[in-house]
Amino acid sequence: MMGVDRRQFLKIAGVTALAGLGGKAAVDILAPGDVEASMKALPLTEGKRWAMVINMPELNDEIMNKCIAACHEEHNVPEFGDPKVEVKWLWKEDYHHSFPDHHNEYIDEKYEHKFLLLACNHCSNPPCCRVCPTQATWKREDGIVMMDWHRCIGCRFCMAACPYGSRSFNWGDPRKAPKDKNPDFPTNINYPTRSKGVVEKCTFCDERISKGQLPACVEAANKLKKNVLIFGDLADPDSNVRQVLRKNYTIRRKPALGTEPNIFYIV
Amino acid sequence: MYDGGKIIIGLIIGIGFFTSPFFFNAGKAARRPEPELTQKAKDAKECVLETSYMKSSHMKLLDEWRQTFVRDDERYFTAKSGKVYYKSLQSTCLDCHSNKSKFCDQCHDYMGESPYCWECHIEPKESK
Numbered sequence A: 001m002m003g004v005d006r007r008q009f010l011k012i013a014g015v016t017a018l019a020g021l022g023g024k025a026a027v028d029i030l031a032p033g034d035v036e037a038s039m040k041a042l043p044l045t046e047g048k049r050w051a052m053v054i055n056m057p058e059l060n061d062e063i064m065n066k067c068i069a070a071c072h073e074e075h076n077v078p079e080f081g082d083p084k085v086e087v088k089w090l091w092k093e094d095y096h097h098s099f100p101d102h103h104n105e106y107i108d109e110k111y112e113h114k115f116l117l118l119a120c121n122h123c124s125n126p127p128c129c130r131v132c133p134t135q136a137t138w139k140r141e142d143g144i145v146m147m148d149w150h151r152c153i154g155c156r157f158c159m160a161a162c163p164y165g166s167r168s169f170n171w172g173d174p175r176k177a178p179k180d181k182n183p184d185f186p187t188n189i190n191y192p193t194r195s196k197g198v199v200e201k202c203t204f205c206d207e208r209i210s211k212g213q214l215p216a217c218v219e220a221a222n223k224l225k226k227n228v229l230i231f232g233d234l235a236d237p238d239s240n241v242r243q244v245l246r247k248n249y250t251i252r253r254k255p256a257l258g259t260e261p262n263i264f265y266i267v
Numbered sequence B: 001m002y003d004g005g006k007i008i009i010g011l012i013i014g015i016g017f018f019t020s021p022f023f024f025n026a027g028k029a030a031r032r033p034e035p036e037l038t039q040k041a042k043d044a045k046e047c048v049l050e051t052s053y054m055k056s057s058h059m060k061l062l063d064e065w066r067q068t069f070v071r072d073d074e075r076y077f078t079a080k081s082g083k084v085y086y087k088s089l090q091s092t093c094l095d096c097h098s099n100k101s102k103f104c105d106q107c108h109d110y111m112g113e114s115p116y117c118w119e120c121h122i123e124p125k126e127s128k
Helices: A006-030 A032-038 A061-074 A127-131 A157-161 A216-224 A240-247 B004-025 B039-044 B051-072 B089-096 B100-111
Strands: A050-055 A090-094 A115-119 A137-139 A145-147 A229-233 A263-266 B076-078 B084-086
Touching: A050 A115, A050 A240, A061 A090, A061 A115, A061 A216, A127 A137, A127 A157, A216 A229, A229 A240, A240 A263, B039 B089, B051 B089, B084 B089
Parallel strands: A050 A263
Antiparallel strands: A050 A229, A090 A115, A137 A145, B076 B084
């Protein structure tokens, strides 16, 4: 038989094209990070990936409270005294609620009632940024999931999208927070407050990183004990965080969701 | 015209009432306020850009600063003189112009402008 006729050729070409499209779509679904990577915009700080390692066994109430206080003072986060309207950048939660998918019936006593520090995970694949209709929150080139409070319209899609509860909404003007709980508010006159109707969260202390300083929580922890909170660049194979990650077994929150958190917990 | 007198008197009173602000304010044009400079601002002699540009278009510069600072992580501004400034309304502009009420507010009030910068950015405490 001499080759294929026109009709056969068209059939084969059509089927091949369909298979090709399907194949590409399958790759995109399996590796959503790659799709985003191909849409990268202007380089900001040359392909860095900021991350934090939290040494769970070393965490205690004193360190955690100091870290939270340092963070909230640095960023003018007021205390409302009401969990319904609270604003939190860095907070404490117990192991069971932090790692709901790690729940074992007979868990190590050390961890059963262990509290640990939670904050924005600065995910590599952040669902909050996908849903933001105004791009008020976006993924910076250095890995920080940044907020532009000027642009936030307070729709709270990001709060619904975030699987970690890392975002807080300002139900009222933070400057009207109860004075008895916030005698010195605003605590940092070089940092803005937010206004009513804006979502806020941890920004990995972008304002400090740009000056070459460690995030406020890491600095506060270091004053009490070294290597409890470790901050560094995951993209650099020799960085402090990568070295710690090589030597210790770490877990991340809700990894099955595929958000790729950049906060690691040493068990 | 029935009750013509009453209607005309009513009209006069009515028109008089509605135009009273014009009569009340006649000849009392509000003087254009002049922004006052603090000693620190006077000593510095120059702002980040020419005074004429700052007078007419400071809002454009501030908008550009906030855009590049927050979104592009470009946090420093180099003036023509080579001097480098940290792009911050709160920490740089208002450091020199710490007399917000005399430097910012009186002009904004005169122009009927109410910028919402100060809902979030913290204004300096003024010594009065």
